[in-house]
Amino acid sequence: MTHVDQRRRTLCMQLLGGLAGIVIDGPVMARPSVDEAAKVFRLDGEGVTYAFGVNSEGQLQSMYWGSALSSQDRLPAPVPVPENSSNEMPVTITPFEFPGFGGGLTVEPALKVTFPDGVRDLVLRYVSHQLDKDRIVVRMKDASRAVHVTLTYAMDASTGILARSAVVENRTASWIQLDQLAAASINLPYRDDYRLSYLTGRWGGEFALQTRPIEPGSTVIESRKGVTSHQANPWIAISQAGTEEESGPVWFGALGWSGSWRIHVDMDALGGVRATAGYNPFDFAYRLKPGESLASPVFHAGYSADGFGGASRLFHRYQRERILPGAPQPRLRPILYNSWEATTFAVDEAGQVALAEKAASIGVERFVVDDGWFGARNSDKAGLGDWVVNRQKFPNGLAPLIKRVNALGMEFGLWVEPEMVNPDSDLYRTHPDWVINFQGRPRSEARNQLVLNLARKDVYEHLLTVLDKLLAEHDIAFLKWDHNRAWSEPGWPEAAPGEQQKLYVAYVENLYKLLAELRRRHPKLEIESCASGGGRVDLGIMALTDQVWTSDNTDPFDRLLIQDGFSHAYAPGIMMAWVTDAPNYLNKRVTSLEYRFLSSMQGSLGIGANLNHWREEDFAAAKRLVAEYKAIRSTVQRGNLYRLVSPQRGAARSSTLSVAQDGKQAVLFAFLHSGGRRNPQPGIQLRGLDPKRNYSLRAISGSATAQTPQVASGAYWMGRGIDVVLEGDFQAAAFVLDGA
Numbered sequence: 001m002t003h004v005d006q007r008r009r010t011l012c013m014q015l016l017g018g019l020a021g022i023v024i025d026g027p028v029m030a031r032p033s034v035d036e037a038a039k040v041f042r043l044d045g046e047g048v049t050y051a052f053g054v055n056s057e058g059q060l061q062s063m064y065w066g067s068a069l070s071s072q073d074r075l076p077a078p079v080p081v082p083e084n085s086s087n088e089m090p091v092t093i094t095p096f097e098f099p100g101f102g103g104g105l106t107v108e109p110a111l112k113v114t115f116p117d118g119v120r121d122l123v124l125r126y127v128s129h130q131l132d133k134d135r136i137v138v139r140m141k142d143a144s145r146a147v148h149v150t151l152t153y154a155m156d157a158s159t160g161i162l163a164r165s166a167v168v169e170n171r172t173a174s175w176i177q178l179d180q181l182a183a184a185s186i187n188l189p190y191r192d193d194y195r196l197s198y199l200t201g202r203w204g205g206e207f208a209l210q211t212r213p214i215e216p217g218s219t220v221i222e223s224r225k226g227v228t229s230h231q232a233n234p235w236i237a238i239s240q241a242g243t244e245e246e247s248g249p250v251w252f253g254a255l256g257w258s259g260s261w262r263i264h265v266d267m268d269a270l271g272g273v274r275a276t277a278g279y280n281p282f283d284f285a286y287r288l289k290p291g292e293s294l295a296s297p298v299f300h301a302g303y304s305a306d307g308f309g310g311a312s313r314l315f316h317r318y319q320r321e322r323i324l325p326g327a328p329q330p331r332l333r334p335i336l337y338n339s340w341e342a343t344t345f346a347v348d349e350a351g352q353v354a355l356a357e358k359a360a361s362i363g364v365e366r367f368v369v370d371d372g373w374f375g376a377r378n379s380d381k382a383g384l385g386d387w388v389v390n391r392q393k394f395p396n397g398l399a400p401l402i403k404r405v406n407a408l409g410m411e412f413g414l415w416v417e418p419e420m421v422n423p424d425s426d427l428y429r430t431h432p433d434w435v436i437n438f439q440g441r442p443r444s445e446a447r448n449q450l451v452l453n454l455a456r457k458d459v460y461e462h463l464l465t466v467l468d469k470l471l472a473e474h475d476i477a478f479l480k481w482d483h484n485r486a487w488s489e490p491g492w493p494e495a496a497p498g499e500q501q502k503l504y505v506a507y508v509e510n511l512y513k514l515l516a517e518l519r520r521r522h523p524k525l526e527i528e529s530c531a532s533g534g535g536r537v538d539l540g541i542m543a544l545t546d547q548v549w550t551s552d553n554t555d556p557f558d559r560l561l562i563q564d565g566f567s568h569a570y571a572p573g574i575m576m577a578w579v580t581d582a583p584n585y586l587n588k589r590v591t592s593l594e595y596r597f598l599s600s601m602q603g604s605l606g607i608g609a610n611l612n613h614w615r616e617e618d619f620a621a622a623k624r625l626v627a628e629y630k631a632i633r634s635t636v637q638r639g640n641l642y643r644l645v646s647p648q649r650g651a652a653r654s655s656t657l658s659v660a661q662d663g664k665q666a667v668l669f670a671f672l673h674s675g676g677r678r679n680p681q682p683g684i685q686l687r688g689l690d691p692k693r694n695y696s697l698r699a700i701s702g703s704a705t706a707q708t709p710q711v712a713s714g715a716y717w718m719g720r721g722i723d724v725v726l727e728g729d730f731q732a733a734a735f736v737l738d739g740a
């Protein structure tokens with residue numbers, strides 16, 4: 001790594017490294033190796049080998065990515081693909097690890113540069129390499145100009161997941177402009193039956209799973225919104241015809257970046273398939289002065305031979321063991337209560353105390369006051385930016401409420417949306433220049449708010465000061481960190497000439513820095529990433545936040561689909577799911593309290609209902625189910641997830657199973673959308689149990705047929721399965737299997 005690269009990378013690492021429990025380098029190491037004679041590099045992790053090499057032209061060529069090879073296997077030196085026709089030169093059809101735009105490249109580049117003299121040709125050649133613990137670092141340089149690129153390949157041994165990133169350094173005597181920078185190009189073995197899966201959505205409908213064949217041409221999945229976005233999530237999975245939930249190859253990856261991003265998947269003229277993931281090149285221009293560098297985000301990529309289920313289990317594990325705060329053993333998520341759906345902006349001390357007392361009575365562990373506690377915030381029209389307690393609502397500040405919450409045995413949490421400002425706020429009246437804007441152009445509002453330019457040093461320092469003060473003056477264990485609008489007019493008028501577009505990167509870097517610094521100063525603080533629901537869920541923000549708000553759609557039936565999509569990419573332990581009121585505020589659907597609980601218990605349980613409307617029997621049922629959740633939460637949050645019956649494509653039924661890592665406990669959830677007793681009730685065959693161990697079956701909610709044994713072997717539950725009794729609309733059942 002160059003010193004510049006190191007400086008940028010260690011900035012976050014130092015901040016993160018100070019946090020209790022965050023592991024930068026895990027204890028298990030993958031094996032990086034190099035065949036010096038052939039110049040072939042290999043990374044071997046559990047079940048996976050990734051190999052690339054330097055070809056006769058000095059180019060870095062992809063060689064192999066798939067199931068583990070024997071350590072005895074010698075891969076031959078890579079050879080550029082010969083010219084196919086005058087229209088398909090070797091540079092366009094040879095699979096490169098990190099192609100620069102130049103030398104005739106017409107497929108997607110990982111890096112595109114403009115030089116001051118108008119040259120836009122970049123031909124990257126291998127210079128040197130270094131093997132270090134779990135990683136290979138390769139240095140490349142342009143054929144004639146001093147543009148240096150450092151590629152890092154770090155493999156997690158236990159999952160075989162590879163973290164790839166690039167740093168570009170300008171060692172020329174003048175500026176250069178990066179027009180495009182990806183973390184990596186990843187090439188797949190030649191085949192013509194690939195399918196691409198990805199996640200799209202919108203507010204209230206996040207994580208919709210899409211699948212389409214990969215054919216000649218490209219598929220672009222992206223956010224141009226300045227934030228990760230609901231519209232698409234930076235995760236892909238590539239499978240083959242015949243790949244199923246539990247069998248067949250899946251190559252998958254996700255970009256750790258919370259700003260505008262793009263994943264470009266294409267098939268070239270000769271059928272080569274590659275994915276290029278990085279900053280979104282749309283409206284991107286990043287000038288580097290001599291000596292400056294820019295690091296790409298990290299692309300985390302894995303391979304599983306065990307279908308989509310195998311892929312997501314690997315990825316969940318990787319997130320728990322390598323990414324999340326507290327890795328390799330992130331803290332179990334406390335059961336929280338959140339006031340939003342109950343009180344919206346109408347929060348006050350008496351009302352929140354009343355809710356807190358009721359929440360505590362059912363076993364809630366963390367009480368969170370949502371929007372409305374600060375400034376002149378009585379609706380979404382005013383107050384954002386003024387992070388001072390509203391004295392009409394809380395005459396004695398937040399301290400009495402926090403004291404009461406703590407006395408009830410709960411932690412206290414608070415909602416904030418630090419990156420935003422209402423024009424009707426003291427902050428905006430004082431600093432109208434602090435928002436993202438183009439000089440002399442309209443400032444488009446969304447939800448009556450504008451986006452603060454966090455790339456600015458003064459904005460960063462202001463937010464650090466006010467949030468630090470808030471946390472220092474109150475016993476706050478948790479912040480729900482919201483971000484409720486996409487960017488518009490992405491200008492930074494005060495930036496140096498030619499540097500306005502650095503906004504896209506500098507903003508997110510400062511966001512990460514701010515989160516890391518707050519956590520460093522307040523080591524017990526936990527944070528939830530929220531963006532009008534699940535608009536900012538990615539592996540970048542995940543390294544700095546403990547959980548995510550999945551969707552503002554809290555309807556328990558709609559959630560089954562959202563949660564299923566989410567689970568393809570992200571760990572269920574961080575997926576917050578509240579039990580809210582019926583009829584649901586969004587779609588007016590009426591479901592039973594048990595159904596709502598069981599849907600939420602698939603992830604990290606929260607309560608968001610208006611407890612003032614609950615009957616005595618609701619409290620009794622909730623108390624019982626909260627206690628049940630506490631007994632199974634380690635399995636749900638840290639276990640292996642099996643999507644037994646998919647809710648996709650309008651299925652009437654769905655079912656998931658979580659199996660504890662030690663195989664001693666399993667939790668089954670089963671849902672029926674609609675149907676009667678006369679409809680066939682297929683038995684649900686479990687997975688992942690120890691076939692020899694005996695497991696006793698106990699219903700948390702619902703029942704199995706009378707013939708179902710109370711105790712049977714793992715082999716029985718996996719072979720014969722459980723006949724769950726479900727009849728009628730929106731029915732659910734849950735079972736726990738405890739191993740002897």
Ligand code: DGJ
Nearest residue numbers: 340370371530532533552
């Ligand atoms: C959007 C979030 O997703 C909601 O849960 C809530 O916090 C509101 N913002 C508050 O304005």
